Amino acid sequence: MAKHFELDENFDFKIIPKLNKKELNELSNQIKNLIIDKCSKFGGHLSSNLGITNLTIALFRSFDFTKDKIIFDIGHNSYPYKILTGRPLTNLRQSNGIDGFQKINESKFDVYDAGHSSTSLSAALGFAKVRDLNHDDYNVIALVGDGGIANGLCFEALNNLVIANTKIIIILNDNEMSISPTTGGLSAILKGIRRNPLVKIIFKDANFEYIGPVDGDDFDQLKKVFEKAKSSKRSVLLHVKTSKGEGYKYAEEDHAGEYHFVNPFDKDTGKQKIELDKNTISFSKIFAGFVYEDMKNDDKTIAICPSTTVGAKLTHLFSEFKDRSFDVGISEEHAAIFANAFGVNDYHTYLFMYSTFLQRAYDEVLHDIARNNRHVTLLIDRCGLIGHDGETHQGIYDDGFFYSIPNFTLAMPKDEYDAKRLFNYAKKYNHPMAIRYTPLYKNYDEVVNNGPENITNDFEMLQEGKTKHIALVSVGPHLSNLLTKLKGEDVTIFNALFLKGYSEESINKLLSYDFVYIYDPYGVETGFTANLTLDLVKKNYKGKILTKAIPLKFINKGNILEQEILLNVDVESLVSDILKINHEN
Ligand SMILES: Cc1ncc(C[n+]2csc(CCOP(=O)(O)OP(=O)(O)O)c2C)c(N)n1
Structure with a gap:
């Protein structure tokens, strides 16, 4: 009978080195099923995580992540690692749930924040130097994909690493895919490495040890090369071959990159449930x-x-x-x-x-x-x-x-x-x-596109108020909703269309209003709203300027409408502000 693992908050990864091969495979299947299940509900980076599951389990057989540090490049493929460190992807990618990337504030096992590609080597080099300066003794690992390693940042880090007089272990997770099949010369070199011993010599000359390529699903081989990498005195580039989407038929068959990231999907048919209505x-x-x-x-x-x-x-x-x-x-x-x-x-x-x-x-x-x-x-x-x-x-x-x-x-x-x-x-x-x-x-039925086909860089009036009391200047899709909600109110609504590079006449038109309300729910407050404010001030505008835009800060994950409400940039709050001004002034 297959062994059942409780993959919950109390999962103890210290059992992994004691598991036999059959049990390791059973653990792998359970992790993959959990990933498929959570991605089907919440969406997420499905293929990358399925492909890396065995490799991640293998890491726990040779490394001790209570001391050793691992940095997953981008961090989109750290789901198996999260599961094994007590985070069974609960409410994955929801505001109250587990993040889709590595996050320092989520767990002591996430040592570096990621999201954008190709930062892992530079970060690992920094971590290694900190270790050396503090006279500590642990392994620092950067796990990077064949897509990520081709970015210039990684070349800068490798260049620095050659002279850095420290040691890191780079695991190159080569699945021959970025989102879609990897493009470019480096991927061709990686394909050729198996047949080309010269590459190994080049890495050696650069004071690296090159190990590989090895099969990223083979627990025995991985154990051997991880032990070798640990005992090496020099930095190691460990080239591991994995295959994206492994364990889920539709993802395995995908060669275009459709399952790299998925929206919620039907597990049986593999069909993504993109909730697009006809509007x-x-x-x-x-x-x-x-x-x-x-x-x-x-x-x-x-x-x-x-x-x-x-x-x-x-x-x-x-x-x-x-x-x-x-x-x-x-x-x-x-x-x-x-x-x-x-x-x-x-x-x-x-x-x-x-x-x-x-x-x-x-x-x-x-x-x-x-x-x-x-x-x-x-x-x-x-x-x-x-x-x-x-x-x-x-x-x-x-x-x-x-x-x-x-x-x-x-x-x-x-x-x-x-x-x-x-x-x-x-x-x-x-x-x-x-x-x-x-x-x-x-699409809102109410909206009629009646502007001229050939535009200039003027703000475009979508609704004219009865008086020159309020001019509302906004941009983007919420405008249509606003028009529907503010229909018949005494407010002149302008579609800025141009956030930068708008005509002087656009500003002049606003000067005769008592209030100018600038609403940009798609950008930070130092963007369009701040700059139109400056232009109004420069023109000696005498009325009152009100602005609503996204505060300049880092904004956590969650549902977009929830985020808008939290940040007070939702359409309802704008509409209520406008009605208040109209009725109180
Ligand atoms: C700077 C930057 N550009 C684009 C992306 C979007 N992106 C997320 S994952 C990914 C593919 C990464 O490929 P690879 O490094 O080979 O990892 P794999 O998913 O194949 O394991 C890309 C392009 C990103 N995260 N950062």
């Missing part, structure tokens, strides 16, 4: 469609996306225009300069990036794209509060940092009609422009 529309799809059409008609058009092609709905476009579309892997900084080089050579480049990962490319966006001032259009996906991925993935900060970048126009659509108009504007604009959008928006 909930994906901006990602819309922009992917626009770019597709443009690339069909204009062969001087390029599309670039660093690793998020599946989520950005670009699979079709990338397979259709192979010579003009580039998935450059997890390399946002490189992607930005690469895009700019096309701009400098008179191509029009669409650079797709999620807001949170764009933070990586701040310098390249400023120093290269903005300064050269060419035709690069940044399509920033996953803007606004992001929900269950939590504080490392919020898409709210780009709204703030674009204000310190000259030459960039920043815009945001509320719906498909706006998206089309902004897209056409960007096509003609011939300078750097960023369009930021939430992943989804909801």
